Amino acid sequence: MKTISAILRKEWNGFLGSERGVFAIYAILIFSWSFIPLGGGLAAGPVWWLFFSVIISGNFATTVFVSERLNGSMEILLTSGFTRGAVFFGKVAFIACMSIGIGMLCFCLAFVWLSISGRPHAALFTEAFSDAGLFCAGTVMNVACGAWLSIRLHSPRIIPFITLLLTAFIVAVFYGLAYAASAPLWSLVIFLSVVSAVCLYFAYKEFNGEKVIQPIDL
């Protein structure tokens, strides 16, 4: 745990040391996305929140996994004395925490806008709760998928597109099932969690292989 938290701290401090423009972009993203529920309450639909999770986690996965390989520091990290598990799960934990944290910030801001607009939002808590659960499950899946693809692929540019396609496919299947057999929203959460576990398994497997240091095409 000490080594995982050391990797987590490294990533966090690295993020804090980013250029100011990076923070400005995240602020704009959170601010603009928080207005979406004003149109249809917090039940703006799972697609919006899942799409948001794709953007956030895909970006962090690219930064955390790909840039490390790109500048060659992954080799050093893997031979430094940290176990591969500590490096991998430390990075995954950082991306998940950041993505979920930003998503929750967006949810909180959405509540503020709803309060200011004077709309009754107490009744929307239940939907907000399920949407937040969906967002978290979607984020974990995107993190796991992003981690796997970032090791597996030579070209990291297509990671967000593939995660987006996967998310869209899962949501489309869910809506198909919901239409045919009235599948509840929590079944989507469970399905996303299962896909997350599968992606995480493959990502960890790849991380223990040679591909983790393969060259990257930009």
Next chain:
Amino acid sequence: MTKNIVIVERCVKRFGAVAVIEECSFSIDQGSVFGLVGRNGAGKTTLIRLLLGLLKPDAGALSVMGFKPWNHDEAFYRRVGVALEHDGFSGNLNVKDNLALFAVAKGVAWSEVEAYIKEFWNGTFLHDYVQGGGKKVKYLSRGQRVQCGLCRAFMGWPSVYFFDEPTVALDVDAYDHFCMMSREAKRRGGTMLISSHHLSTIEELCDEVGILDNKQLHAVDQRKPDGSSPNWSLVADFSNDFRAIIEQCSLHPATYSNGAWRFFIESAETMIPEIIARLAAAGCRILRVGPEKNDLKGKIRTHYENH
């Protein structure tokens, strides 16, 4: 009795259908410094990656301190010092935070790191940066980053060191500092593998030199632990009797060219006076005797011509 710390036996590494290393075997004794040279693309970095467990051999066996590198043992990596092509630092963190991270990885207490920096890096920018935090690593020059990487590699004085082009971008002082640190590591029993195209680095530090050529490692040079060459040259008359005397004493074949005998000798302190005495007694005129100047570049060229 010397102990082999690094053992490579009939190692094979392929990338797809292309073999980069084939049936490669060698070993490195404990406490010795092994220089690895070879053409660009010969597979030096691949060999180092195999020894570090970053790549998996397709066949053969590798052992470093008894560990199989591909098993990725935490204990193995804690006893290995590494400086590769890239420094491996997080650009957004300062020098102190970066070194603190690797101290956690190596299981070295920060107080020990501070004492190490104070003792061995005093007078360098690193000493000041670790005291005050310093700039973010991304704002350091390339040479400074290389020095940070070397500082990390020697941190905790590991048992085995793998250096891939460690002196690239180093200024004169930093180069001398690296040589001093390498000697200190060796004094503490460290074993090293240094891959470099800077032959001066290899000549200055290495006890043995191997050339990676045609997918295999060939020995090109071996020197005594004090750095002097075991090859001697004796400018003297030619006679088959003299040859017999030299070969009897040195226990190795002697060659004669350009007016000089050349031979390999294990123990110069005892054997050279005996050779001189016996040759003089046999009527040989000796003009000059001494260890051969180590011409690594010439030996590498000769190797390429012969293979």
